[in-house]
Amino acid sequence: MNTNDEPLGYAANIKPLFRELDRNSMLDHFDLWNYDDVVSNQDGILGHLVSGEMPCDGPWPESNVALLRRWIDKGSRP
Numbered sequence: 001m002n003t004n005d006e007p008l009g010y011a012a013n014i015k016p017l018f019r020e021l022d023r024n025s026m027l028d029h030f031d032l033w034n035y036d037d038v039v040s041n042q043d044g045i046l047g048h049l050v051s052g053e054m055p056c057d058g059p060w061p062e063s064n065v066a067l068l069r070r071w072i073d074k075g076s077r078p
């Protein structure tokens, strides 16, 4: 669990949200298991998760979307 005042980092909090299926499905566009790739594409990634377009096999729970949004809002730390 993450409370609102805990620092969030890509390696500890965000990368584990991406399954191997997610990574492999999106590798032609970016590598979800690579920090720099995710930061470079973070707005599109968040947008597709918010809209429910992604992942292709069912939307994320709102708590995961909120975690990603908070990570971005706090400066997308590694």
Ligand code: HEM
Residues within 6 Å of the ligand: 018, 021, 022, 025, 026, 029, 044, 045, 048, 049, 054, 055, 056, 057
């Ligand atoms: C957390 C998981 C995922 C995220 C964050 C994600 C994110 C995205 C984003 C941002 C795009 C737009 C890319 C662009 O226009 O450059 C996209 C496109 C797409 N994604 Fe995902 N995706 C995820 C998982 C998946 C999965 C599991 C599948 C299917 C097995 C999938 C299939 C596709 C397809 C087919 C497209 C369209 C590609 C195209 O236009 O050529 N994605 N995704």
